[in-house]
Amino acid sequence: MLKYIDSHAHYYSHDFDEDRDELLPRLYESGVHRIINIGCSVKSSIKCAEMAEKAEYLYNAAGIHPEYANDVEDAYKDIIREICTREKTVALGEIGLDYHYEGYDRDKQIKLFREQLEMAQELQLPVVIHSRDAAADTMDILKEYKPKGVLHCYSGSAEYAKEIIRLGMYIGFTGVLTFKNAKKAVETVKTIPLDRILVETDCPYMAPEPFRGKRSDSGMIVKVLEKIAGLKGISAEEAAEITMENTYRLFEKLR
């Protein structure tokens, strides 16, 4: 049985309301050794922390996603900071920039991103970074702060990933890696060192082939591990073991 970690999940999502309590223990028993639930707002960050209190294999991250940059209130700082001091909160995130939709004000996103990178520095916590259609600005800001952390759900070029790794960061791969059109992500896995790779679901999104378009769950990471194993010429067991070690190395509060 493969034993692995899902480094990025959103099990508070309504998509899991029907079967969450039955699904999570089943995943744990089937090899998902640890799951890190990632907050996107004040509300979901609180929820992730509450879930982590209820099961030994659940951990969490707290932060405000750029899609909330327009309306987040300043009080978020105290709440996120408090959650970050809890025992099972392993990172600050997800935070970053999303220029895909016109609706999110870019200046506000940058301000929110910087504030949270500063908070992570102050708390000495790694960060989970979301970056969509904002590669240049994300890189500029990361170069400025040089945080410990992971660039999650990666689908960019190998060159960009190498630059991220030179900053000391990790690259997270979801089911997207298994898609037919994921040529850049495939090229990236081939060329970056194994000790910089994390695996994740981003569930309920990004289900791998052959489940593309369906709700994803941590069990589907096996497909991502098999893909990485094939690209690196190692076994799925080795891919699971190495990515698990990487996750423990990055998130020091994860045990």
Ligand SMILES: [Zn+2]
């Ligand atoms: Zn996410």
